[in-house]
Amino acid sequence: MPSPHVPLAAPAAPSRASGRELVAAAIAAARARGEQLPRKPRKPRRVHHPFGLEALYFSRLRGAARRLFGEIDRWLEANYSGMLANRAPVAQRSVRAEGLVAEKQGRRDAAARFDDLDRQLSRFEEIVHRRWGRLSPDLVRQAQDIARRVNRENIRVFDEQNRHVLGVSVEAAEPWLADEEAIFAHENAALIRDIGATATRRVAALVTDCVRNGSSTSDLRKAVQEELGIATRRAALIAVDQVGKFNGRLTQRRQQAIGITNYRWRGVLDQRERPAHVAREGVEFAWDDPPSDGNPGEPIRCRCVAEPVMEDFADLLEPRPTFRTGGSASQQDV
Ligand SMILES: [Zn+2]
Secondary structure: OOOOOOOOOOOOOOOHHHHHHHHHHHHHHHHHOOOOOOOOOOOOOOOOOOHHHHHHHHHHHHHHHHHHHHHHHHHHHHHHHHHHHOOOOHHHOOOHHHHHHHHHHHHHHHHHHHHHHHHHHHHHHHHHHHHHHHHHHHHHHHHHHHHHHHHHHHHHHHHHHHHHHOOOOOOOOOOOHHHHHHHHHHHHHHHHHHHHHHHHHHHHHHHHHHHHHOOOHHHHHHHHHHHHHHHHHHHHHHHHHHHHHHHHHHHHHHHHHOOOOEEEEEOOOOOOOOHHHHOOOOOEEEOOEOOOOOOOOOOOOOOOEEEEOOHHHHHHHOOOOOOOOOOOOOHHHO
């Protein structure tokens, strides 16, 4: 399924110098508080795709798809045999032998039955549409909730990494955050609506086909269950893809905001990871010059993440001579 991910202009990165100033200020403040800092940047900790949130998002989407299909199934159980009865048996009936009047009457009957069938089918589509329409606002709120959770997790990982590598928390203003969350919710609302619309269309076509072929109720229900499987797989794809993309963008914003220009590619290294991404394991890239398919998380279904390259903060951590004010002799005077 193509992701309707709207390509956005790359976030306008704050200058590296202004980011480094934030780091320098955080280090100076920690020293002033008498905190012990590492003498040089430590090796970053391994970071991971937010699997737990991906699973949470997927279970919510899957739950909604199951509720919708449960409703479809109940409706079909109640109405399908009636629809089958309306299936025109014209071909089997020898109206010709009954004369012209009977033939005309037969045609009128058949037309009426097909009209009934059409009405039932459009009513079915209407019911499914309406049902999905009732579910969607809730799903959109769920997408907003997922956006907030991914953001909280991203902040936590970012802050932990900084405290590990540099020994300090580095805070930057995040005027872009509200927009990023809104974009995620908006795109996901569109994807969720699309799952519902596609499922409705496909199930309606399926019912029409089954009526035409005189398929049994159990065959139809089996086919509908397969459609539920398809909708569920699409939900899984959305969950992994969207959570990875969003997490990747937040990581890029946050790292660039504190003057980190480069990252090392880190993957999950399991069977599902693309060979091209496995080959990038540990390779350094510039945020501004990513591989052809994008930064980690950007390619469809990518669960790779960006480990910050922070070696060039070494000069900021070098112990500095202490200058004292207030007249008393310092080491520097000697
Ligand atoms: Zn990947």
